[in-house]
Amino acid sequence: MNFSGLNMIFSDSLFSSYLDWFHSFNCSLLLGVLIFVMMLFFFLLGSNFLFKYKKMEYQLGELLCSVFPTIILLFQMIPSLSILYFYGLMSMDSSLSLKVVGHQWYWSYDYGDVEGLEFDSYMLPVDDLLLGEKRLLDVDNRCVVPVNCDLRFCVTSSDVIHSWAIPSMCIKLDAMSGIVNVLNYTFYKVGVFYGQCSEICGVNHSFMPICLESTLLSLFKSWSLSYL
Helix, strand or coil, X not given: CCCCCCCCCCCCCHHHHHHHHHHHHHHHHHHHHHHHHHHHHHHHHHCCHHHHCCCCCCHHHHHHHHHHHHHHHHHHHHHHHHHHHHHHHCCCCCCXXXXXXEECCEEXXXXXXXXXXXXXXXXXXXHHCCCCCCCCCCECXXXXXXXXXXXXXXXXXXXXXXXXXXXXXCEEEEEEECECEEXXXXXXXXXXXXXXXXXXXXXXXXXXXXXXXXXXXXXXXXXXXXXX
């Protein structure tokens, strides 16, 4: 069943697509349970069962009330563990490592595998926006990554707690000073993805957006050379 109004934002990676499917699966399961309970309630109410037999022991009913919830939990547990197992199998080796550092109130990116490729990323003022650029979301320097490449994001902070979050990638990593949170990720499609700091970090918390662009490897190499 497709819950178009309740689904997550368009997913880019295989892992986030699995999460999107699991979300729809749970919605379908919960809807089925709700319909079953409502039908049972009105059936019992209409047959006056609740009043005629309210003092009668009903061991089979007690058994079913224990078995059915267990079956429902199993239906949720099996795909959940499968997705968790898939996430654990994701390659820990990376072709490119990015260090993401949160500051008050901007982000900095350091491509450790490409010497000299590091920059700060600030939100573009409204007066500097071009046609098609997004207010409060576009930045002066985008984080650019290649598609079909094993990436490793190392997220930390230089001051207070931040959160590097891009909803369409199903990513939300806390950025804390002295702690490095690591995420392995692979993009399979070319596109531009927007996010924002998701942890209140001060007066300009709402003005430190994230803009990540995935592109072809050849274009990524050309882009990286422009910074060297």
